[in-house]
Amino acid sequence: MRPDLQHLFRMEKLPHIWCPGCGHGIITRAIAEAINESGIDLDKTVIVSGIGCSSRAPGYMNFDTLHTLHGRALAFATGVKLANPELNVFVITGDGDATAIGGNHFIHAARRNIDLTVILFNNNIYGMTGGQYSPLTPTGKMAATSPYGNPENNFDVAALAIAAGASFVARGTAFHDKLLVNSIKEGIKNKGFSLIEALSMCPTSYGRRNKMGSAADMIKHLKDNAVNVVTAQKLPPEKLEGKFLIGTLHYKPYREFTEEYDKLIARVQKEGK
Amino acid sequence: MRPDLQHLFRMEKLPHIWCPGCGHGIITRAIAEAINESGIDLDKTVIVSGIGCSSRAPGYMNFDTLHTLHGRALAFATGVKLANPELNVFVITGDGDATAIGGNHFIHAARRNIDLTVILFNNNIYGMTGGQYSPLTPTGKMAATSPYGNPENNFDVAALAIAAGASFVARGTAFHDKLLVNSIKEGIKNKGFSLIEALSMCPTSYGRRNKMGSAADMIKHLKDNAVNVVTAQKLPPEKLEGKFLIGTLHYKPYREFTEEYDKLIARVQKEGK
Amino acid sequence: MKRWEFRLSGTGGQGLITAGIILAEAAVIEGKEVVQSQSYGPEARGGASKAEVIIDTKKINYPKVVIPDVLLAMSPEAAQKYGSEIKEGGTIIVDSSFIENFVNEKAKVIKIPITKLAKEEIGKTFVANIIAVSALVGLTKVVSFEALKEAVLNRIPKGTEEINIKALEIGWRWAQEKV
Amino acid sequence: MKRWEFRLSGTGGQGLITAGIILAEAAVIEGKEVVQSQSYGPEARGGASKAEVIIDTKKINYPKVVIPDVLLAMSPEAAQKYGSEIKEGGTIIVDSSFIENFVNEKAKVIKIPITKLAKEEIGKTFVANIIAVSALVGLTKVVSFEALKEAVLNRIPKGTEEINIKALEIGWRWAQEKV
Amino acid sequence: MKKRKARLVQGNRACAEGALAAGVRFFAGYPITPSTEIAEIMSEELPKLGGKFIQMEDEIGGMTCILGAALTGKKVLTASSGPGISLKQEAIGYAALAEIPCVIVNVQRLGPSTGGPTSTAQGDIMQARWGTHGDHPIIALCPSSVYECFTLTVTAVNYAEKYRTPVYVLLDEIIGHMREKVEFPDISELEIIDRKRPDCPPVDYLPYKIDKTLIPAMADFGTGYKWHVTGLMHDETGFPTGKPEIIDAQLKRLMNKIEKYEDEILLWEDIETDDAEILIVAYGSTARSAVEAVENLRTEGIKVGLFRPITIWPFPEKALRSKLENVKHIIVPEMNYGQLSLEVERVCKDKAPVSGLYKVNSLPLSPNEVMAKVREVL
Amino acid sequence: MKKRKARLVQGNRACAEGALAAGVRFFAGYPITPSTEIAEIMSEELPKLGGKFIQMEDEIGGMTCILGAALTGKKVLTASSGPGISLKQEAIGYAALAEIPCVIVNVQRLGPSTGGPTSTAQGDIMQARWGTHGDHPIIALCPSSVYECFTLTVTAVNYAEKYRTPVYVLLDEIIGHMREKVEFPDISELEIIDRKRPDCPPVDYLPYKIDKTLIPAMADFGTGYKWHVTGLMHDETGFPTGKPEIIDAQLKRLMNKIEKYEDEILLWEDIETDDAEILIVAYGSTARSAVEAVENLRTEGIKVGLFRPITIWPFPEKALRSKLENVKHIIVPEMNYGQLSLEVERVCKDKAPVSGLYKVNSLPLSPNEVMAKVREVL
Amino acid sequence: MADKPLDIDQKSCKGCGICYSLCPKKAITGDIRGKVVLSAPDLCSRCGICESHCPDYAIFVRREKK
């Protein structure tokens, strides 16, 4: 590993438990790089996660780290941040963790526009439990609980976050590492709820069932099907068929919850109401 | 009560428990009228609700009725509808029931575009427990748990439903009874997830704390601040300041979950996969 | 002093729970032991309402009224529902603004047009509860008028002192006439 | 017949659980009592892997291996971790493709270059597990070759019969040479 | 009798097959180790039978969804493990009070909290009885073999339908994940029970009627009965009530309907108890070690026996007491820190001292450990 | 001693004031009758003290949010009732295993399910002990008066901080909603305990250290200790482990840390037990009826006494047994169908028969009913 | 009173005041407790506004039968 990132990791915990070719490791590195470059106080940084392969990431990172319950990372993180708004609070979560069991905390944290930087490792599957479909598994895809193809519609999680109230939403992939690092850095800078959807690969539980080839094939798939939002604006709709957008999808800063609460306290202590 | 609606009610259960001037009674009548006019089979109609003042409505209605747990109406209703797609399934829910504790089931039922007609009684408050703020209580408003004004942002629940996948979304009010009846009828017709947000009044727990006057004043407030979407298109933005839209906000039918599942069964039984 | 059990009944919005609390706080002011409790209908507002107060000089164990010494009934439904449960020789105060033809052989029945008095003499029906609690204290002398007045003044919103004191006086006067 | 306890160990992806199931199903075909179990790492994939099979003619109560009669070790880590737990006079089969210098005084150690054989003689490393289970049966005769073959054919994907039978034969042959 | 083929089957699969054999046609759940295979098998098998599988957004959704489905007349199942079972507690109480038949499989893993997802334990025994708030009836069955995973799931579905109540099947990870040679009975040999449906016209229908059976008939939604279901205290008609005497009567019926049928509901097995001086009480996978221990110790002439509750809740109290005549000491081996042993102590303390043998470290309790404990109290 | 003013205070308010007096500065919850007043009061009072109140999207959010806040060093509280408490179970197990101090007030209402939201009951006693899956330590305190609502909430916060564990305060609706004359102690007279924080440098910090105190120090997030918290089985460093011997050692420490300090934790009261032949065991509001019954019956010369557990979990087993010398019969009145009475039976069955006096119909158990029961067993 | 324009169910009326505040013709008013009374039946146009806005279903407007 690059020596300038090693202090951000618990080096003694590596190698991690992820499978060969799992995209989660790449995204985790990008988070570390973004934190490194953003220059925030490492002692005042907390990383919170739920349960899932992705949610194991904080265990490898050298901060105060909180591996919580499946789906509950954002509710724990809300407690951490509100109780001590000085802390930089990151949330690492999976597509299942954030949008299935954790869907309610997700929309409510976005609604409050609470200052959290959320990195959603989207591998389109429940990796850890062996490949059941998630709310982000595309319709028709094979999974352990959709042996005849997924009969459900999938969320557009970025659109959902925006409708719920997130002030910053971006999408990146395990392939587009520089863009991902930048998106996370922008998320850190945004005082409010920031979602970075990071497309990952799960060769073990998703790729294999859906005949997507090796991990290398899967990362190339990410490369080939991503279109930068800026580029996309210049493209005719046909060219975007079957593609997905990457880059900053939404940025509209507005009142942040913990700041508002601190103002409320100041007012009550001064004016009594 | 109009004799032609009486068979839709459990007349012996009236008068209902709602407070004088509570908007819920008006909306409940509108639902009955919409059912009556839509001509669906009353024996094959199920009304499901959660917990709250609004969720008491099914108890007064003459159908198979299911008063469930706080926030869980949509998950119960998903079971009812998927198990027997022949049934017409309605869900009556409150702003707290649907968007606070029930928020996750709400976005997932919308995502599946499952054929449910959901009437959300929005009185901007937890009425039943005495007036705590809900995710639909506007920022700054007074409530039993926001004695200094609500510090949180509120959802736009229609926008949220659309982003989550609802195929029909409309808004009505306790004042605009005809429009509300029509919206519900359109929701019934739509084969998919239909949300009708019905703005209600809670003089007891919301109006009083926010100095909104009597129930009569509150219903006039609904009258004066609503703008029909059709009209709104012709109005300059300044004219819409502080107003809200009523009418059909979104209508885009697409693959419905229980139909898709039935197709899947047919295919598996025929082709084995 | 003996153990006094009061039951204040009527419909939601008549301020009976406040009345119960005021009575209880008057007892606290006098250094007595006191427990106040209330019963609710379904979670929603607007239904029947009942407040209970027990006052004693000894420690109070069981916090609920077993059989009331004094019953206040402010609505026909309340009179109907609770009217028969009363201690032999107890007192029942009914608001004769709404309740007609109430009889109970066991108890002394005192009829006072409480809400009418509030409306006619003060112009605000919301002080009916203060008239009622004052009448109730006036009849039983369970606490002093001064303690009651202090308790009322502690509870009510600023700016309403005058009408509340007036309500207290009306209730007290009616009680003195009835004793 | 005595109670036979088998432990098949290696890393995820080597097909050891399938091998265990095949061995167990062969025992079922022969009408024997059998229990198969496995152990998992953390919920995620890719870690260490262990399958256990117990075969007996009597009812099997305790379903876990107490001390194996036969150990198969397909990776250095597995050999390291489980290599010392073996019945006195038991058999340890190690995949000598990866494992060097393995010794155990208590047991008979049989070295077979399982994965190399799969690669070199069949061209597919994924049949290494079949070679292994065949060698293991060949050494112990816990079930017949026919039963094993039937079990293998029941489990494998269509179209792979040939290479699997070949793998069976390789394993069997190596075993016969080692006995 | 039909000829059946012996097969090697996993415990979780046996549960799923048992449910299907008993007529379950609706499954809703959320994946969790070590129960996930049950959902996976149901997702594959149900559509073949015209049944429905849905993966819900969480365990609460899974539990409440099956209750909705059950009201349309379907037999329903969900499966989960520790964390998911904890989340389901509110809805399990609803099922108990609203009397909606359903079966919940809990494949127990090491707890508390996320604990050890792939490790075995028996830590949810008391939770099955007391997890939800308020007094409520519950039935819980506890298989010790793959065969019983099948048969007891059939029984669980039958009980749920017959008694209108939620029924747990409590596996532990060992039982859920092990494969065993089994010959399941053919469906034609199984007794399959369907819920009682009303035969009266809708106007006379009382969905919570108090009669001598204590178990009211249940109408399918959509058949014209137009009844009301609520989690509030309700009267015979199903509508909310605040009347103390009605609440009392309905809650008593609810508790008594299980008690009344205990003779049918209580299942247990005993081995070598006639002259036993030391009695082991064990269940689930631990009972297998106990059987082995009893067999071994008996060869040494030690008078030890085993009482295995199969119905864990309600606990077969009378049956156990009837085995205590010569018993001088009771041993309860459990993969927890003492749960059923508390119940055994409550039932037996006046007759014999009770010692627990507890192990909670991800490993199974072995026959040797049980034997050592027996020797210790000898 | 400072002069305090007597006031008329509601039980729920007393809880909130007790929490604030003990230093609670963070509350997250979700409204539910009959606990809502606690949230309402906290929403008003916390900002005045610079503390934070947040109404979460549901009870799971409420519970997990306070755990996040507790890790930053705050003392935290949540309050709920039956349905909400059932929903919190998974997170309560997390708090127990990750050893995060927190206090949960449960104002018990009539259950199961939605039940009777405004009616009283004592139906969640066993749930407090067993509601979450897996073995776990728990402390539960049970006030019988408004005064105790205050003092025991202070105690609960102290216990949570001292023992790094979740602590329940179990009210019943009667206690929560009644108002009583009280004179609370001044804050200066209260013993307030703060959690132990590490005094070692971060490199040496072991957040789950096994030492003779059994209670490891806890670093505030954001102070440079960079530790890891998980609901998986973990070792002394807090990182996940699958090693049986470490799981065993950590789980044993977890259970033993409460047992070790039982002398401090167990609170109870007894009245007229010296020569009692009939012993009533009662708690919460029911104990008030029992006191009245004892006082009345003693005037008739009946030798009856009361044992009132204040710490319900762990149960004061030894203290109770020490009162049994002359006891011929034990009566346990409860507003449930027999919960603590099972524990009493377990503890006492070899000494005296135990009879329950159960009432679950929305009404309180009266002194007369207790007296009648005593006469019945005389 | 066969041509009374509407029927009022006094027992159901909770006196909220919505109907008579919305009545475009001022045909109905409130009594001392706020409960609806048909004070000017002749003014009533049978528009049904009161009926469909009464939360308590206390008003029934008599319409012409076809």
Place this chain on the structure above:
Amino acid sequence: MADKPLDIDQKSCKGCGICYSLCPKKAITGDIRGKVVLSAPDLCSRCGICESHCPDYAIFVRREKK
């Protein structure tokens, strides 16, 4: 080998093949088990693609120090 363009941590490498499939210069390849080997160091442009895409942090590209 002071001018070796990159360091490989063979123990960390899980042999997924991402690095050498993405390497624009084909400077690295996989061994029999798929693990990375620096097969043509001279071709390496030190672009860092392999480094930042290795899920297992097994590659470190030596860059010029300023």
